[in-house]
Amino acid sequence: MPATEALLNAPEFTVTELSSALRRTVEDAYGHVRVRGEITGFRGAHASGHCYFALKDDGAKIEAVIWKGVHYRMRFKPQEGLEVIATGKLTTYPGSSKYQIVIEALEPAGIGALMALMEERKRKLAAEGLFDEARKQLLPWLPEVIGVVTSPTGAVIRDILHRLEDRFPRRVLVWPVRVQGDGSAEQVANAIRGFNALPEGGRIPRPDLLIVARGGGSLEDLWSFNEEIVVRAAADSMIPLISAVGHETDITLIDFAADKRAPTPTAAAEMAVPVRSELLLEVASLARRSMLCWQRGQEMRRNELRAAARALPSLSELLGIPRQRLDGAAFALPRALKANTHAHFRHFASLSGRLTMRVLRGQLAHARQRLTTSGERITIATRTLLRNRKDRFASLAVRLKASKLSNAEAQRQAIARDRERVLRLAERARRALATSTQRLSARVAHSGQLLNALSYRGVLARGFALVRDEAGHPLHARADIAPGERMSLEFSDGQVGVTADAGEAVAEPKPAARETKPAAPKRTAKPVDQGNLF
Structure with a gap:
């Protein structure tokens, strides 16, 4: 009975309160954890962009979820059956009374997993034909401009430039990128596509050859060049591309998609140009x-x-026989002309005897009958031809209408893509213009401050005066002033003409005609030694 009363006195929870208490307990007790297991039940990202699957080992299984933003930023994407190490926060899902891990980072469990992922990706891309030899382009024999995609601070770019200088100096354009770490694969792919997007004859010359280079390292360091986005960019490049990633024993997927693989960056420079000497x-x-x-x-x-x-005969020998033939033909020509005339006369006489009105009428009737028959046949043929042409034009009109519709739709899509691109470029241009304007404004303000600081007028504003002679040249010492010499004193607010005497300089009074205000009472002040301005 007391036990029953104790149970009745236990606090009462709602289902939501109990679920919230269990969630706080799990999150407070474990927080962030690292879990190693095999991915199971992964069917790709959900329509919402989130990923739901489970991690299992030989004895247990735990549900896992990756939110959309985290999955988009992940360099290593989850795949079914892959053993991984997941880092995340342990929590509960009250809707089905189960606990789960919200993954924030994912990495393969060891080098074996990376190699398996690399082999699987290689088979997939090879099945698409990205590694076919028929797609590869020939390298230009002597490129004018060479584009290099690599880190600007590493030793690779210096080795390439030094080797090109030794063999055959060429113009080199460097696209600086990160060659390892998060975001490096996107930068390399964007650099390859950026070089291909340069127009022919533009302000920046379009390279004739591309070199994607990086020094040696571990498989994890070179993993950016195994990413699908980099391999597809290399395969789609219309500019011949040389892959020079790692050392001779390092193999990456970009090596299969490139038009040529170099064992080292230095060897890539040797492939690019011949030896000039x-x-x-x-x-x-x-x-x-x-x-x-x-x-x-x-x-x-x-x-x-x-x-x-020496073997050619003389001119008289060559022309002797032709001359003799010409003389014979000239002798026989009059008799031949008379005989030909008599023969034609007899022929025309016989023809005129056979030409009578009856024969002519018969020929005209026969010709009229042939003309009538030909006209009927032409009419029938014209109608048949017009009917065939009409049917053909109707068929062509239908095909033309369908083609116009498909072409208009394609043009609308192209215009939409170009409009989006123009908007992006306009936004980038606006930001660049604002940044350039701010930079130039700051530079002008700084130059104005520097000019004011270095100007002698700042010194005059502190109470000094500049002494000039009649020619306007500054006077540096008392010995340069002769008695009775005319001078001018320049103050910060104007100039005053004075005359020097043997003692001290006395300022000449201003003309009375220029006075517009009553004279201010004279104040006596002790002379101040202003020193030498120069």
């Missing part, structure tokens, strides 16, 4: 050989011409 020697050798061949050919033709000149 060797080319000069080869050109000089070819020039000498061409000159010798030309000289031998000229000498050979000269000998052949001399031999042919």
Whole structure:
């Protein structure tokens, strides 16, 4: 009985209160944890963008969730059956009375998982044809501009520039990117697409060849070049691309998509350009050989011409027989003309005897009948042709209408994409203009402050005066002033003309005509030694 009374005196909770208490207990007791397990039940991101799956091992399973924003920022994405190490916050889900881990970071569990993920991604991209040899382009023999995608602070860019300088100096454009860590894959892909987007003949020249380079490192350090976004950007590049990632034993997926793989960044520079000194020697050798061949050919033709000149007969021998034939033809021409005239006369006489009115009428009737028959056939053929053309034009009109609709839809989509791009570029231009205006305004203000600080008028404003002679040249010492010499004193608020005497300089009074205000009472003040301004 007392036990029953004790149970009746226990505090009463609602389901929501009990669930909230359990949630606070779990979150306070564990907080952030790291859990190792195999991903199961993953079917891709939900329509909302969130990911729901479970982590399991040999003895248990725990539900897991990745929110949309965290999943978008993750460099390593979850995949079914992959063993991972998840870092997150342990909490409960009151809707189904279960606990779960809200994952904030995800990484593969060891090098084996990375290799398995890399092999799976390699098979997927190879099945799409991104690694086919038929897609690869030939490298230009001597590129004018070479684009390099790498870190601007590493030793890789210095090795490439030094090697190019030794072999054949070319213009190099460097697109600075991060080569490892979060966001590095997006930067490398954007750099490749940015070089391809440069217009031909623009202010910034479009490279003829691209080099994607990075020094050696572990598989985790080189993982950015195994990301799908980088591989697709390299495969889509219309500019020939050389992959120079890591050392000779390091293999990344960009090596399969690139047009050429270099074992080291230095070897990539050697593939990009030939050796200039060797080319000069080869050109000089070819020039000498061409000159010798030309000289031998000229000498050979000269000998052949001399031999042919000796074998040719004289002009009189060549023209003798043709002259004789011409004389024979001229002798026989009058008799042949008379005979031809008589033959044509007899032929025309026989024809005129056969031409009578009856024959002519018969020929006209036959010709009229043929004309009528031909007209009927032409009418029938014209109607048939018009009917066929009308059917064909109707079919073409239907096809043209369908084509116009599809083309208009494609143009609308292209215009929409271009409008979005123009809006993005306009926004970037507006921000760049505002930043440039602020920078220039600050520079002008700083220059004005510096000018005011260095101007001698600032010194005059503190009570000093500048003494000039009649020519306007400044006077630096008392010895430069002769008695009775005219001078001018420049103060901060104007100038005053004075005359020097043997003692001290006395200022000349101003003309009475220029006085517009009553004279102020004179104040006596002790002379102040202003010192030497210069």
